[in-house]
Amino acid sequence: MKATVFLGGGRITGALISGLRLAGYDELIVVHDRHPAKLRRLQREFHVQVERDLQSAVAQAGLLVVAVRPDSVKNLLASIGRVDRPLTVVSLAAGVPLPKLGRALGPPVRWARAMPSPTCRTGRGFTALAFAREMSKSDRKRVRDFFSQVGAVIEVPEKKFDVFTATYSSSHGYHTLAALSNAGKTLGLDRKTALAAAAHALAGGVMAFTEGELPLEKLMHEAATPGGIAATVIKTMDDAGYYRIIERGVRAGVARARANARRV
Numbered sequence: 212m213k214a215t216v217f218l219g220g221g222r223i224t225g226a227l228i229s230g231l232r233l234a235g236y237d238e239l240i241v242v243h244d245r246h247p248a249k250l251r252r253l254q255r256e257f258h259v260q261v262e263r264d265l266q267s268a269v270a271q272a273g274l275l276v277v278a279v280r281p282d283s284v285k286n287l288l289a290s291i292g293r294v295d296r297p298l299t300v301v302s303l304a305a306g307v308p309l310p311k312l313g314r315a316l317g318p319p320v321r322w323a324r325a326m327p328s329p330t331c332r333t334g335r336g337f338t339a340l341a342f343a344r345e346m347s348k349s350d351r352k353r354v355r356d357f358f359s360q361v362g363a364v365i366e367v368p369e370k371k372f373d374v375f376t377a378t379y380s381s382s383h384g385y386h387t388l389a390a391l392s393n394a395g396k397t398l399g400l401d402r403k404t405a406l407a408a409a410a411h412a413l414a415g416g417v418m419a420f421t422e423g424e425l426p427l428e429k430l431m432h433e434a435a436t437p438g439g440i441a442a443t444v445i446k447t448m449d450d451a452g453y454y455r456i457i458e459r460g461v462r463a464g465v466a467r468a469r470a471n472a473r474r475v
């Protein structure tokens with residue numbers, strides 16, 4: 212039986228496998244990584260098979276997931292060499308484009324890109340997908356179904372993948388949580404209360420948006436009485452360049468993703 216094989220047993224692989232097991236995914240999962248300790252941990256926690264030999268790992272794959280950092284992709288693919296059988300390969304590497312991936316491993320290989328979120332650990336993931344033109348409908352469905360087990364899936368045109376990557380990260384939620392709770396703490400709340408207040412501000416707001424029917428503008432209008440406290444906080448932040456700063460950060464992320472493309 213062919214396995215789902217992960218090349219790279221780091222952060223996102225751990226999160227994905229955790230979410231898959233939580234969803235009841237009981238197919239054979241094989242992980243290859245150059246760090247035996249990471250493999251032992253995954254084996255212990257998620258009952259995966261580990262494979263120290265790269266070629267044997269690839270030979271076992273029905274679905275191959277490339278989960279190494281972008282600057283490791285080139286060496287990894289060179290070490291694999293040519294694959295002479297049809298194989299669906301999904302790259303998670305930020306910024307590394309399909310045309311470059313398509314030149315590696317050989318023509319029978321069909322490539323997709325996926326940008327999953329580590330929140331897939333608890334089944335609340337969000338994964339963007341892009342497919343190489345030659346990937347068949349049934350292979351696309353297979354990849355979509357795979358990531359659907361750990362959360363929502365959307366297709367994003369590849370030319371917009373870097374902007375998606377810089378925008379969607381759950382790290383922005385953690386970062387805003389840290390910044391907002393820090394303000395509450397600096398102004399007198401204890402750490403626990405400050406975190407609870409900031410977590411409500413973010414999670415409560417986001418859930419009202421995602422689970423309710425009102426558009427964002429209406430929700431903002433409801434929560435911030437003109438001239439009131441929330442409106443004052445928002446106006447002060449906006450006047451200080453809140454939107455501009457966020458756009459600047461996302462632009463820098465996009466530039467970083469585009470730089471990754473030049474490393475492969």
Ligand SMILES: NC(=O)c1ccc[n+]([C@@H]2O[C@H](COP(=O)([O-])OP(=O)(O)OC[C@H]3O[C@@H](n4cnc5c(N)ncnc54)[C@H](OP(=O)(O)O)[C@@H]3O)[C@@H](O)[C@H]2O)c1
Pocket residue numbers: 218219220221222223224243244245246249277278279280281283286287303304305326327328329
């Ligand atoms: N983390 C996320 O939330 C996230 C989300 C979406 C997409 N991604 C993408 O997923 C990829 C992996 O990210 P990550 O955060 O999981 O990275 P990570 O924690 O560094 O895991 C990658 C693992 O692969 C190993 N590795 C690299 N080259 C190898 C090789 N040739 N043979 C065997 N093992 C090798 C690394 O070892 P060394 O440390 O020795 O290199 C490391 O253990 C990246 O391309 C990233 O853009 C990550």
